[in-house]
Amino acid sequence: MKKLILDLILKKNIRLNEQVYLLIFSSEKGLPEILPGQFAQVKINDSPATFLRRPFSVNFVDYENNELWLLIQVVGAGTLKLSETSPGASVNMILPLGNSFSFPDEKKDEKxxxxxxxxxxxxxxxxxxxxxxxxxxxxxxxxxxxxxxxxxxxxxxxxxxxxxxxxxxxxxxxxxxxxxxxxxxxxxxxxxxxxxxxxxxxxxxxxxxxxxxxxxxLENTMGCGIGACLCCVTDTTQGRVCVCTEGTVFNIEKLKW
Amino acid sequence: MVDLKVDVGKLHLKNPVMTASGTFGYGMEYSDFIDISRIGGIIVKGTTLRKREGNPYPRMKETASGMLNAVGLQNKGVDHFIEHIYPQLTNVDTNIIVNVSGSTIEEYVETAEKLNILEKIPAIELNISCPNVKEGGMLFGTSCTAAKEVVAKVRRAYKNVLIVKLSPNVTNISEIAQAVEEAGADAISLINTVLGMAIDAETRKPCLSTVTGGLSGPAIKPLALRMVWETARDVKIPVIGIGGIMNAADAIEFMLAGASAVQVGTANFIDPTVTIKIIEGIEDYLNRHGYTSVSDIVGALET
Known part of the structure; x- marks a missing residue:
């Protein structure tokens, strides 16, 4: 899947509890195909205290209403700044990144x-x-x-x-x-x-x-999110691999944790 | 129309903007975002004789205006590069340069020898400055004698352009640069990352598995600029400036300080298109200031 750099517009910023915010974005150019489990690397605007992008799993995509949801838990300076974003603001993201959950077979009665x-x-x-x-x-x-x-x-x-x-x-x-x-x-x-x-x-x-x-x-501290910096590694049966490109989704049989 | 072409010794660049090793993968990682052939040169991930797993997680910590990393030269080894990665790069219309590292002089030499046969690799960058490996790496780059020895031996084994990447973790970088020049390097690139450290006070533990790591990003730019300026005055071979370049103005500053070309590193992580913006920004600067060639600004600092 082609990775895109998009400027999305924040439509709604909903505080769900003390630490968690739901940010609903829309895209003027329409949303690309995104698979469940994939993530976005989000640039934090006007944040001198932070430097790198922050990775967030896509929480929900509503193509009909042109909405992309991200769930933001405030854990540090970057997420705090992002949680303070006002509706109407433009936020730059790289997406879709990473692999996705693997889909079940055709058997609809699988539990x-x-x-x-x-x-x-x-x-x-x-x-x-x-x-x-x-x-x-x-x-x-x-x-x-x-x-x-x-x-x-x-x-x-x-x-x-x-x-x-x-x-x-x-x-x-x-x-x-x-x-x-x-x-x-x-x-x-x-x-x-x-x-x-x-x-x-x-x-x-x-x-x-x-x-x-x-x-x-898996969640992991990432530098680039596209497999270039080799920072977000985890140990697997196939060696030390980048979570951002080989994951973030792993079958537990592959993980050596 | 300004001329962006520069020569770094026998290496011809269509423009002075290259990507720093370890920040641009093998180029393909960025091909969704930009036409990587537009970049002056791509320095691929540090390559060693044998496969290396690198250091355990965590290997990265964001710091004020920078990032600290301790990747530790994770790569699949030079033979893997030659067999599996090189064939994918031969149709990229720019200079693909391999960054070479090792634990011993013999490893550097053997790796460089193997790369001789690759027609589309016009140069190697000898990494004598990696702060994140236990043996070799920076040890070769912090003593004039050791630097001279490894460069001289690789020089004899490698026929194409030899760039040597210097460490800032020394008292006098110019002395090392001169030793490397005497040993036969065609160009030098500087600086590699600055040895640093981060601590999590809450857990009383270091943030990196290796305790210390290499600092990159805009935090190190003034230091890098000073070292490029000092070094460029003392050597005759071309200098490639590296360290916290985030935009065209930063790149131009390095060139004014004496760099013939630059490498963009950490900025690629934040904006995968930044190299193209820098190339266009340099062109715009040259036009605005009435220069006809980018080489006119090399060392043009007015003091």
């Missing part, structure tokens, strides 16, 4: 579970909508520290059942995603996950023990 934690839910909404539109019945398991950290739950509900865990028990079942009772009740054929690394490792271990196909989308 598919998408497990997300924190702002790592971002690519799963786009993937869930894609699966739903293709006739699959995905389910979602979302983990957060506390109910106030849960975002976009209603969006996920449009595409399938949503199961929730919170570490403090303020919503859904108390504990981590891998503690949720649904994992004992249903035998899933495929699991896709994105979230904090310890969570994805636990999900990966669960899938491996139960012989379930499992892909995870």
């Amino acid at each position: 598919i579970l998408l497990i997300g934690g924190g702002s790592g839910i971002a690519p799963l909404l786009f993937f869930g909508s894609w699966l739903f539109d293709a006739g699959f019945s995905p389910e979602f398991l979302i983990g957060a520290r506390s109910s106030i950290h849960l975002v976009e739950v209603d969006e996920f509900k449009k595409y399938g059942n949503v199961y929730i865990t919170t570490e403090d028990g303020t919503e859904g079942e108390k504990g981590f995603v891998t503690d949720h009772s649904i994992l004992k009740k249903r035998n899933y054929d495929r699991i896709y996950s994105c979230g904090p690394t310890p969570m994805m490792k636990a999900v990966g271990a669960y899938a491996e023990n139960n012989n379930i196909f499992c892909e995870v989308s």
